[in-house]
Amino acid sequence: MKIAVIGTGYVGLVTGTCLAETGNNVICVDIVEEKVNKMKAGQIPIYEPGLDVLFHRNIAQGRLSFTTNLAEGIKDAQIIFMALPTPPGGDGAADLSYILGAAKDISKLITEYKVIVNKSTVPVGTADKVAAVFKEHTNIEVDVVSNPEFLREGVAVDDFMKPDRVVIGTKSEKAQKLMGELYAPYVRQGNPIYYMDERSSELTKYAANSFLATKITFMNEIANLCEIVGADVDAVRKGIGSDDRIGKRFLFPGIGYGGSCFPKDVQALEKAAVEHKYDFKILKAVMDVNEKQKTILTDKVLQYFKGDVKGKKFALWGLAFKPETDDIREAPALYIINDLIAAGAEVVAFDPEAMENVRALLGDKIKYAKDQYEALEGADALLIATEWSVFRNPDFEKMEEVLKNKVVFDGRNLFDLQKMIDLGYYYNSIGRKIVS
Ligand SMILES: NC(=O)c1ccc[n+]([C@@H]2O[C@H](COP(=O)([O-])OP(=O)(O)OC[C@H]3O[C@@H](n4cnc5c(N)ncnc54)[C@H](O)[C@@H]3O)[C@@H](O)[C@H]2O)c1
Numbered sequence: 001m002k003i004a005v006i007g008t009g010y011v012g013l014v015t016g017t018c019l020a021e022t023g024n025n026v027i028c029v030d031i032v033e034e035k036v037n038k039m040k041a042g043q044i045p046i047y048e049p050g051l052d053v054l055f056h057r058n059i060a061q062g063r064l065s066f067t068t069n070l071a072e073g074i075k076d077a078q079i080i081f082m083a084l085p086t087p088p089g090g091d092g093a094a095d096l097s098y099i100l101g102a103a104k105d106i107s108k109l110i111t112e113y114k115v116i117v118n119k120s121t122v123p124v125g126t127a128d129k130v131a132a133v134f135k136e137h138t139n140i141e142v143d144v145v146s147n148p149e150f151l152r153e154g155v156a157v158d159d160f161m162k163p164d165r166v167v168i169g170t171k172s173e174k175a176q177k178l179m180g181e182l183y184a185p186y187v188r189q190g191n192p193i194y195y196m197d198e199r200s201s202e203l204t205k206y207a208a209n210s211f212l213a214t215k216i217t218f219m220n221e222i223a224n225l226c227e228i229v230g231a232d233v234d235a236v237r238k239g240i241g242s243d244d245r246i247g248k249r250f251l252f253p254g255i256g257y258g259g260s261c262f263p264k265d266v267q268a269l270e271k272a273a274v275e276h277k278y279d280f281k282i283l284k285a286v287m288d289v290n291e292k293q294k295t296i297l298t299d300k301v302l303q304y305f306k307g308d309v310k311g312k313k314f315a316l317w318g319l320a321f322k323p324e325t326d327d328i329r330e331a332p333a334l335y336i337i338n339d340l341i342a343a344g345a346e347v348v349a350f351d352p353e354a355m356e357n358v359r360a361l362l363g364d365k366i367k368y369a370k371d372q373y374e375a376l377e378g379a380d381a382l383l384i385a386t387e388w389s390v391f392r393n394p395d396f397e398k399m400e401e402v403l404k405n406k407v408v409f410d411g412r413n414l415f416d417l418q419k420m421i422d423l424g425y426y427y428n429s430i431g432r433k434i435v436s
């Protein structure tokens, strides 16, 4: 099939590349010329494990190409995917200007039937709004489909190629058939395609993200309670996670959920509820708890140093909002940096992939180490913000040689408590006993 993907950011690039991989002819459109030129030159603009192989293969085989020219991109496409930003507007509700603007531009260019697919995360009613834009500007028939994306950064290729489910929201039989054919190769192993109306599909995406954010937040509160009552959150996590009805995944407490999706989507769903005069109490609590959780590690640091960290040097392992990505959108590490710098401390950070993005954002507000051990040199304490594999089993002898104090604040519970006792560390993690 001939496909156009409008917006070649994270989702657009993964979608376009994975759709090319199953034999479709894909043109990715983006307005940022520099990015498009880079991709034309065979350079991949994001770090996503496994994507590079597919990216290069499909370019080489002529199935994947890039343009800044919308007319050229959509000319022969049967299906046009919109993978555009839906950032929070001033009031926290999703800003639909990218989607509605692109819909208007596309509507003025089409000359034959198209399926317009919305891959972005959008509030209920957006498909109707997009359809109205087309109706206003063209007589050409289109079907507007909601097809939310559930991929996780870091495992995006696997999530796209072997999705748990595909959700397709449309009442049009013609569009349903085309979308079913397009997705058939991805669900061959038996995972379902759920066909539903546009509104249910749009809400499914927000409900999924908000439920997962709630699950994490619930565990963060259990962890906080564990610290107060002297329980161990790892034991509690295993104890409840073995019940199928609860499930083992997304029960890891930490320093608050971050990333480009959960924070904005929980907020957008809550705002959408308000617009419909519904008071979504749980979501308000989730956002409130998550705000507090983001400062939990710096609270622990300040408590340890009796409120005075002026002139102290802190090593920070991890900047990305989670491992296996260079994405720093709403990364908890950024909040930690902000708090420590505001309190007069110095931060020396290391991250395997995200340092360039942080440098572009913060410049020389912090120092950047060439590896995780250099970050520790002369540090008063180590803080861990991202659970990269390289941090899980460090060379503790080397750490001891360079750290000024054997003090670790671990926001991701990477180390065994007994090991830290044996090594003589002060070790403060999340929802577990403090050892010293
Ligand atoms: N990042 C994720 O893991 C993820 C997963 C599932 C769903 N989503 C949703 O998908 C949507 C896109 O997210 P993202 O992370 O890919 O965003 P992104 O910011 O990484 O990418 C958006 C891209 O769109 C381009 N763009 C903006 N206006 C354009 C226009 N008029 N024409 C062409 N290109 C244009 C931008 O230059 C950018 O490259 C959002 O709604 C998001 O919530 C994201």
Ligand SMILES: O=c1ccn([C@@H]2O[C@H](COP(=O)(O)OP(=O)(O)O[C@H]3O[C@H](CO)[C@@H](O)[C@H](O)[C@H]3O)[C@@H](O)[C@H]2O)c(=O)[nH]1
Pocket (backbone or CB within 6 Å): 121, 149, 150, 151, 152, 153, 154, 209, 212, 216, 249, 250, 251, 252, 253, 254, 255, 256, 257, 258, 259, 260, 261, 262, 321, 322
């Ligand atoms: O047990 C857990 C699991 C995750 N997190 C945190 O939650 C955030 C989000 O993690 P994750 O869901 O793995 O990353 P994303 O790539 O943001 O993916 C989410 O957001 C995407 C965008 O909408 C959806 O497509 C995915 O299904 C959804 O998992 C991160 O800050 C994680 O550190 C925890 O604190 N504890």
